[in-house]
Amino acid sequence: MSIRTSRVLHRSLRETPPKAVGGEGVYLFAEDGRRIIDASGGAAVSCLGHQHPRVIAAMVKQASTLAYAHTAFFSSEPAEALAETLVGQEPGGLAYAYFVSGGSEAIEASIKLARQYFIERGEPQRQHFIARRQSYHGNTLGALAAGGNAWRRAPYAPLLSSAFSHVTPAFAYHEKHDGESDAQFVARLAAELEAEFQRLGADTIAAFLAEPVVGATAGAVTAPEGYFKAVREICDRHGALLILDEVMCGMGRTGTTHAWQQEGITPDIQAIAKGLGGGYQPIGAMLASGKIIDTIRSGSGAFQHGHTYLAHPLACAAALAVQNVIREDRLLDRVKERGKQLEQRLTERFGNHRHVGDIRGRGLFWAIELVADRASRTSFDPALKLHQKIKAEAFANGLGCYPGGGTVDGVRGDHVLLAPPYIASADEIDQIVDKLGTAVDNVV
Numbered sequence: 001m002s003i004r005t006s007r008v009l010h011r012s013l014r015e016t017p018p019k020a021v022g023g024e025g026v027y028l029f030a031e032d033g034r035r036i037i038d039a040s041g042g043a044a045v046s047c048l049g050h051q052h053p054r055v056i057a058a059m060v061k062q063a064s065t066l067a068y069a070h071t072a073f074f075s076s077e078p079a080e081a082l083a084e085t086l087v088g089q090e091p092g093g094l095a096y097a098y099f100v101s102g103g104s105e106a107i108e109a110s111i112k113l114a115r116q117y118f119i120e121r122g123e124p125q126r127q128h129f130i131a132r133r134q135s136y137h138g139n140t141l142g143a144l145a146a147g148g149n150a151w152r153r154a155p156y157a158p159l160l161s162s163a164f165s166h167v168t169p170a171f172a173y174h175e176k177h178d179g180e181s182d183a184q185f186v187a188r189l190a191a192e193l194e195a196e197f198q199r200l201g202a203d204t205i206a207a208f209l210a211e212p213v214v215g216a217t218a219g220a221v222t223a224p225e226g227y228f229k230a231v232r233e234i235c236d237r238h239g240a241l242l243i244l245d246e247v248m249c250g251m252g253r254t255g256t257t258h259a260w261q262q263e264g265i266t267p268d269i270q271a272i273a274k275g276l277g278g279g280y281q282p283i284g285a286m287l288a289s290g291k292i293i294d295t296i297r298s299g300s301g302a303f304q305h306g307h308t309y310l311a312h313p314l315a316c317a318a319a320l321a322v323q324n325v326i327r328e329d330r331l332l333d334r335v336k337e338r339g340k341q342l343e344q345r346l347t348e349r350f351g352n353h354r355h356v357g358d359i360r361g362r363g364l365f366w367a368i369e370l371v372a373d374r375a376s377r378t379s380f381d382p383a384l385k386l387h388q389k390i391k392a393e394a395f396a397n398g399l400g401c402y403p404g405g406g407t408v409d410g411v412r413g414d415h416v417l418l419a420p421p422y423i424a425s426a427d428e429i430d431q432i433v434d435k436l437g438t439a440v441d442n443v444v
């Protein structure tokens, strides 16, 4: 019997998902007429929801003016304006933007820029990168090598660069010892990172790479206060760069444009993507500090990298419109306000739930973690694939949410990630929590 249902290679080769045929605000419409609340914006992408009229108008205008011009020959008005918006006004040393087509490309560019910077500085021995376990930095081979998701890495292990090593993540729910204070936890993680620098040779480290709020792999994991200051200090002391991956947690998702603004530090290089274009076009960016670009400018004079769709004019125009709407409509205030509501509602609904061990997040970026036993924090058997069951149950009831879990580096946390659009109303936030509650109760 043939199991082919579509010529498109979907994520599952056994079933074809329903077609999405339209969208409006926080809703997506399926071909069978169902309205789905897009409570995770896909994977924290659709920050303005769907079919935002000002973004559509800007895209139509740009498409009818200039859709594409190769960057070997031309810059474009939307690319220049978007860069001014992103790095012309923010505090900190990030001064240049390099536009690519998504998060993995932004990470690849970040890694290569760091490497080239040290070659041009006369430190070619800096060829190691330290990242963290239970992280996700993308699915292309370089980004996969950087990430710490054991399950995703395993089949491709022979193809992955050994330039990356991984240390313990700042994941308090699973990694903090009983009786350990936040300060002690931070000090322990910092000591481990310092030891990794020493093990590899401190002058061979190019950069430390981390997500300020871990998204897909662990589910909205924020670091304890002081953690990022500690890693920044270690990088500075050893002359290494700090690369932050804000592909998922950036561009307003946590209540500030960049999540690092809440950590009291500035990265040297940063990757952004999802909330940059809000899903209206495929776009990501690497933001880089002036010191790095000035070094290369006065050295070889060119970043030795590139893709066909760099700084695509239509993608940049869409992202510019998304960022203008966020600023003009003061949506970061809304993220903070609705974020508090989401936290409160999740706490009311799941705070005493016998199978919800942790509720965590920031801004409009929250997750619940499911456990078989709260006291011992024991996860469910990953073979049960509970997070997938909750996703299916929620979807059947009109809720789109982003599940994660399975066995990841030995930490078996089924979780559900919520990342609603910044335009969500108070009522829509309530509906999201109600529907998630029903789905969880029906499954566990």
Ligand code: PLP
Residues within 6 Å of the ligand: 043, 102, 103, 104, 105, 107, 136, 137, 138, 139, 211, 215, 216, 245, 246, 247, 248, 249, 273, 284
């Ligand atoms: N980095 C992080 C933190 C992500 O969450 C993702 C995607 O989920 C990526 C990188 C890769 O981005 P993309 O899927 O756009 O290549």
